[in-house]
Amino acid sequence: MTTRLLQAWNAEAFDADDVPVLPVDEFQQIVADTIAAGARVSSYSGRTDGQRTRVTAVLADDAQGRLGVLSCRVGASWPSLGAECPSIQAFEREIFEQFGVRPEGHPWLKPLRFEPPVNPNVDPWGRVARPTTIPGDYPFFRVEGEEVHEVAVGPVHAGVIEPGHFRFQCHGEHVFTLEIVLGYQHRGVEALLVGGPDRRTVTLLESVAGDTAVGNAIAHANGVEALAGFQIPARASVLRGVALELERLANHVGDLGMMAGDVGFLPTASSCGALRADFLNALAEICGNRFGRGLVVPGGTRFDLDADAASRLADKVQKAWERVEGATRLLFESPSVRNRFDGTGVVSRETCTELGLVGPAARACGVSRDVRRDHATGVFRFLHVPVVTGETGDVFARGWVRRLEAERSVEFVLRQLRALPGGPVRAPCPLPRPGRLVVSLTEGWRGELCHVVETDRDGSFLRYKLVDPSFHNWMGLALAMRGEQISDFPLCNKSFNLSYCGHDL
Amino acid sequence: MDGIPGILQFRLGFGRQTVAYPEGPARFPERFRGLPVLDAREGDGGRAGAAVCPTEAVRDPGGPGLAIDLGRCTFCGLCEEASPGAIRFTGDHRLAARAREGLAVNGSAPLLAAALDERARKLFGRSLRLRQVSAGGCNGCEAELNAAGNVQFDMSRFGVAFVASPRHADGIVVTGPVSVNMREALLKTWEAVPAPRLVIAVGACACSGGIFRDSPVQSNGMPGVPEIPVDLWVAGCPPHPITFIDGVLRLLGRV
Numbered sequence: 001m002t003t004r005l006l007q008a009w010n011a012e013a014f015d016a017d018d019v020p021v022l023p024v025d026e027f028q029q030i031v032a033d034t035i036a037a038g039a040r041v042s043s044y045s046g047r048t049d050g051q052r053t054r055v056t057a058v059l060a061d062d063a064q065g066r067l068g069v070l071s072c073r074v075g076a077s078w079p080s081l082g083a084e085c086p087s088i089q090a091f092e093r094e095i096f097e098q099f100g101v102r103p104e105g106h107p108w109l110k111p112l113r114f115e116p117p118v119n120p121n122v123d124p125w126g127r128v129a130r131p132t133t134i135p136g137d138y139p140f141f142r143v144e145g146e147e148v149h150e151v152a153v154g155p156v157h158a159g160v161i162e163p164g165h166f167r168f169q170c171h172g173e174h175v176f177t178l179e180i181v182l183g184y185q186h187r188g189v190e191a192l193l194v195g196g197p198d199r200r201t202v203t204l205l206e207s208v209a210g211d212t213a214v215g216n217a218i219a220h221a222n223g224v225e226a227l228a229g230f231q232i233p234a235r236a237s238v239l240r241g242v243a244l245e246l247e248r249l250a251n252h253v254g255d256l257g258m259m260a261g262d263v264g265f266l267p268t269a270s271s272c273g274a275l276r277a278d279f280l281n282a283l284a285e286i287c288g289n290r291f292g293r294g295l296v297v298p299g300g301t302r303f304d305l306d307a308d309a310a311s312r313l314a315d316k317v318q319k320a321w322e323r324v325e326g327a328t329r330l331l332f333e334s335p336s337v338r339n340r341f342d343g344t345g346v347v348s349r350e351t352c353t354e355l356g357l358v359g360p361a362a363r364a365c366g367v368s369r370d371v372r373r374d375h376a377t378g379v380f381r382f383l384h385v386p387v388v389t390g391e392t393g394d395v396f397a398r399g400w401v402r403r404l405e406a407e408r409s410v411e412f413v414l415r416q417l418r419a420l421p422g423g424p425v426r427a428p429c430p431l432p433r434p435g436r437l438v439v440s441l442t443e444g445w446r447g448e449l450c451h452v453v454e455t456d457r458d459g460s461f462l463r464y465k466l467v468d469p470s471f472h473n474w475m476g477l478a479l480a481m482r483g484e485q486i487s488d489f490p491l492c493n494k495s496f497n498l499s500y501c502g503h504d505l
Numbered sequence: 506m507d508g509i510p511g512i513l514q515f516r517l518g519f520g521r522q523t524v525a526y527p528e529g530p531a532r533f534p535e536r537f538r539g540l541p542v543l544d545a546r547e548g549d550g551g552r553a554g555a556a557v558c559p560t561e562a563v564r565d566p567g568g569p570g571l572a573i574d575l576g577r578c579t580f581c582g583l584c585e586e587a588s589p590g591a592i593r594f595t596g597d598h599r600l601a602a603r604a605r606e607g608l609a610v611n612g613s614a615p616l617l618a619a620a621l622d623e624r625a626r627k628l629f630g631r632s633l634r635l636r637q638v639s640a641g642g643c644n645g646c647e648a649e650l651n652a653a654g655n656v657q658f659d660m661s662r663f664g665v666a667f668v669a670s671p672r673h674a675d676g677i678v679v680t681g682p683v684s685v686n687m688r689e690a691l692l693k694t695w696e697a698v699p700a701p702r703l704v705i706a707v708g709a710c711a712c713s714g715g716i717f718r719d720s721p722v723q724s725n726g727m728p729g730v731p732e733i734p735v736d737l738w739v740a741g742c743p744p745h746p747i748t749f750i751d752g753v754l755r756l757l758g759r760v
Contacts, residue, residue, distance in 0.1 A: 114686055115722065135686050155690045158669035160637040160651045162644050163687055184686045187641045188720035203559040203579055203716045210645025210743065267512050273655035274522040281534060288536035291645055293742065294581040302586070303536070326515050333507075501643050504684075 004030055005059070005068035010375035013226040013438040016454050019056065019071050027057070027072035028081055034059045034068060035085050040356045042067070042441065042450045044091035045465040046099045048118060049073055053099040056465075058439050058452060062374040067439050080106040087356030090471060100124045110138065113183035113504050135183040136165040143169035143176045151486060155184045162500035170486055178481040178489075180474055185504035193464035197224060197298070197432065206293050208466055209502035214240075214247040214283070215444030216466075217296035219451045222377055223440030224298045227432035227455060232378075234421040236300030241379035242416050243283060243292050243301075245409040246317075248445040250279035252360075252402040252409075253324055255497050259399050260331050262491040263340040268331040275327065278320035285313055300426030307420075314417040321410045328403050341396035345480035345492035348393060357476045358469045359447020360405065361496055364390040364397035371443035385412050398495040434459040446470060446499060468502030522656045524747070527760050531747045533596050538580045539748075540597035542612030545571035547590035554584025554592045560709065560716055563592075564609060575600060575616070575740035576608040576712035576726075600740040601752025605728060608712065608740050618737055620758030628701065629675055630757045632664040635705070636674035636698060640691050641684030641723050642715075645743040646708040650678065653746035660750050663759065671695075676703030676736075680743075682710040682717045683724035695733050703756075705737045707749060712738050 004026070006019050022030070035041065043058040052073045059068040080103035082089035092103040093112040100122040103109065114135045117123050136155065149170055155163035163184035169176040192204055205220040206213040218240050225232060257272025280290040287295035287303045295301050305313065331337055347357070352365035362369050370387040372380045388404040390397030432455045440451045447469030456462040477496045481489060506514055524531060533539075543551060550567035562577035563584055564570060571591070573584070584592045601618040602608050610616055620626060639647050653660045654667060668674050671694045683691060695704070706727040709715035714725035727735050739752045754760045 155687065156636075156638055156671075156694050160639070160647050160654075160667055162639045162647060163690065184690070185639075185641050185681070185684060186686055186722055187682055187684050187717045188722040189717075192717065192720055199557055200559045200716060203581060207643040207645070207716050210643035211648055213643075213645070267516055270656045271515075271519055271522075273652070274657045277652065277655070277657050284534040284537060286536075288534065288538050288582065289580070290745070291648075291743070293579070293645075294583075302582075323519065326518075330512055330515055499644065501641075 005034070005070050008067050008069060008439060009065070010067060010371070011222040011226045011377050011438060011440045013229070013433075013436045016435050016437040019069050019437060022070060022072050024072050024074055024078050027055075027070060028079065030070060031057055031059065031088070032081055032084055035087070038063065039068065041085070041087050041091065042439070042448065043452045043465055043467045044088060044095075045452065045463070046095040046101065047463040048099065053095065053101050055095060055101075056452065058450065060375070060441070062369055065374055067375070069437070069439065074101050076100065077102040077104050079104050082106045086354050086475070087472065090475070096124050111135075111183065113186045115183065115186050135181050138181075140167045141169070141177060141179050147171060148176075164500050166489070168486055168489075173485040173487060175481050175484050175486050175489075178478045180478050182474070182500060182503050185501040187505070189505040190464055190466060194461055196461045196464070202297055208505065209468060209499045210291055211251055212247065212444045212446065212449065212499070212502065214243045214292040214296060215442050215449050217292075218244055218378075219440045219442040219449045221296050221298045222442065223438045223451050223453045224432055225429055226438045226440065227436050227453060228298075228430040229433065230299070230429045232300045233424050233427055235304070235423050236425040237378040238416050238420055239286070239301045239305070239425060240296055242413050243286065243295055244442070245413045246279050246283050247292060248409050249406050249413070250276050250283070251445040252406040253279060255402055255494065256328055256331065256399060258494045258497070259395070259491065260337070262494050263337055265331060265334060265337050268327045271323065271327040275320055275324050278316065282313055282317055285309070297426070299429035300424070302426065304425045305420070310417045310420055314414050317410060317413055317417070324406065332400065332403070338396065340491065341399060342394060343392070344395040344488050345484060345495060346392065346394045347476050347480050351479055352393065352476065355475050355479070356472050358472050359444070360398055360401045361447065361473050361476055363388060364401045365393035366391050371441045371448050375441050377442075379416070383412065383416070385409070395491055395495040432459045444469060446497070447473065466505060468499055470498040470500075470503045473498050474503060523659045523662070524657060526747055527751070527754065531598060533598060533745070537596050537598070537745070538582050538594035540600060540610065540612055540616055541573050541585070541592055541594050543571050543573065543592055545569060545591065549588050549591060551584065551588045551591040554588035557583045557587045559583070560713070560718065572609045572611045574609045574713070576605060576738060577709055577715065577718070578740065579709055579716060579742035598745055598748050599751050600744065600748050601755065602738050603736065603756075605712065605735070605738055608738055618752050618755040621736070621756055625701065626758045629703065630759065633676070633703075633753070633757065634666060634668045634674045635676050635678050636671045636694060637667050637678045637680070638691050638694050640679060640681035640687040640711075641717070642681030642708065642710045646680035646710070649743045649746050650680070650707065650749065653749050658746040658750060663750070663754060665750070665753055671697035672699070674698050674702070676705065678705045678707055679711045679727055680707050682714040682720070682726050683730055685722050685724070688724060688730070691730065692732060703736045704733055705739065705753070706735045707739045707744055709740065709742045712740065715742065
């Protein structure tokens with residue numbers, strides 16, 4: 001990475017003033033060059049800075065385990081990098097929607113979340129009153145022609161799922177394009193975080209995505225501990241790692257069950273539904289909540305396990321895993337399942353790299369990328385979880401990567417639970433220091449969770465930027481559907497299982 | 506063993522997964538936090554607990570009216586930690602009420618939702634089809650509602666199930682603080698359900714806005730959507746699947 005960037009490790013705090021503020025053209029040149037050289041965008045966000053908008057980019061160099069941070073001040077418009085670097089297009093739309101900075105020449109400038117602008121006097125879409133536009137009420141991309149038809153799905157779907165709108169342009173069963181419109185879950189998380197930390201903060205972070213409560217709580221805690229210059233006790237670090245992997249297990253096993261359900265393979269669908277609960281209940285054994293809420297706080301963890309409880313928990317996890325092995329063997333050995341999984345919803349390695357996909361969706365394309373290895377923090381610095389990749393980038397690969405990853409997680413959990421370090425699980429964590437900035441990455445079960453936190457002169461949060469893995473990955477789903485049959489959409493969708501609330505914030 | 510014999514062997518080995526509830530006990534982890542029991546005369550009377558509560562759910566700390574509004578409570582247990590003696594969470598999973606204000610409790614009595622009138626029980630008691638509307642939450646409640654239908658909790662053994670269309674439904678289940686962006690879709694879904702219809706608000710967000718309360722881009726839950734009357738309020742963040750099932754069965758007069 002070029003020397004014009006501030007280089008930092010994951011969860012390493014530095015003075016906010018040390019972030020270089022570059023002219024817009026130089027900033028964009030460095031971003032484009034660094035991406036071309038193999039880095040990816042972890043975060044790219046704005047905040048109000050006088051009459052202008054301060055944009056801060058975080059570029060991750062996975063091979064070196066380094067993060068590059070740089071910024072610029074921009075006025076009412078700037079040239080778009082979206083065509084050159086597709087992984088940036090959604091970030092540019094976000095900055096436009098929030099701060100009115102128009103990316104000139106953006107390949108497709110449209111609302112991202114249909115949220116009101118940060119400055120109510122500057123509405124990027126020129127709306128006069130408080131925006132009443134609802135997501136989905138806008139001109140969709142259309143394919144014209146005889147026998148071309150359009151299918152609209154959502155925001156209220158057939159199942160118990162979060163709201164989103166999917167618009168397909170089809171010819172018979174064949175899908176030309178899928179356009180995904182989100183924003184229905186927007187509830188203003190980032191705005192509520194400004195001015196913290198306060199009594200709401202941890203619960204808010206746990207509610208960014210309820211199925212990733214542990215992951216986001218860890219990313220948050222790592223971040224504010226770094227801002228305070230505080231090191232947690234070893235036992236807390238290990239318990240956090242155990243909780244993170246239990247969360248991954250619950251979701252991966254649940255996903256495999258749902259994928260089985262979508263191809264009508266009921267033995268695995270029903271058993272994985274129940275087995276998922278064994279991992280959720282393991283979290284509840286630790287902290288009382290099936291999603292691990294309330295467990296991770298700045299300073300450590302709120303709950304501990306004595307040796308007996310840890311050993312009992314390990315036995316339960318092992319027993320559950322033996323059943324998962326059986327249930328998933330049935331799934332992947334069934335010819336009717338493989339017939340539906342293989343070659344469906346393919347994302348090429350090139351597309352994956354271009355879009356900056358993360359998590360199992362990226363690893364299924366053969367892109368070896370995992371925060372636990374590339375930007376390790378906490379217990380993962382001492383105990384490495386092997387990274388699993390696939391080759392084919394299809395539904396099968398996304399399922400198989402989950403299956404193998406779950407196995408690595410079980411090995412990790414069992415090993416840790418049977419050898420917990422001694423000592424306390426919590427120590428008082430001081431408040432964040434003023435004028436600091438930290439980038440905190442955690443490998444959640446969907447992929448990289450990125451928290452970029454900057455404190456003001458009083459040590460309060462000036463800006464708390466969240467990037468959910470789904471923010472990068474939704475476009476992957478849209479492209480995976482091109483040329484597929486529309487009847488395979490539920491299966492493709494489930495194989496990604498992206499978060500609406502994590503995207504919409 | 507391959508093929509169908511192998512599948513059957515696995516299924517047999519898997520055994521019965523469905524919980525014993527309601528005939529037998531619903532087993533909860535030891536640390537599960539259910540109905541809180543409060544005593545203003547003990548410890549600091551709940552003052553410190555009120556100060557740390559993320560959702561300002563503790564009412565009248567130190568006073569005779571000490572109570573927790575379970576419509577706001579996220580069951581994080583921070584108040585119990587801060588005010589030992591005055592606030593204690595029990596393992597009682599029954600946490601639903603017919604009126605919103607009924608969720609404000611001090612634990613002196615169990616929180617049991619009253620049943621519908623006889624006519625409504627006759628209509629819905631044997632078969633209740635629900636349409637779920639997710640309106641701006643964190644997907645935690647949705648995950649537990651999905652779990653309520655799996656082989657473990659198997660809600661459909663009571664004739665209760667989620668359906669794909671509001672036209673096929675007897676009512677809706679609302680989760681989330683009702684984001685501005687979902688408000689219209691929620692109203693349309695409710696209007697599409699033929700009357701008479703039930704409305705069930707699930708989780709702290711739907712009951713009060715939860716942790717997102719007072720954010721300008723949401724409605725503070727169903728109390729902020731007066732067009733839609735609510736028949737049952739289910740507390741939790743998220744409510745345990747058994748808590749939801751128990752609330753529905755009590756509404757139907759089945760337990």
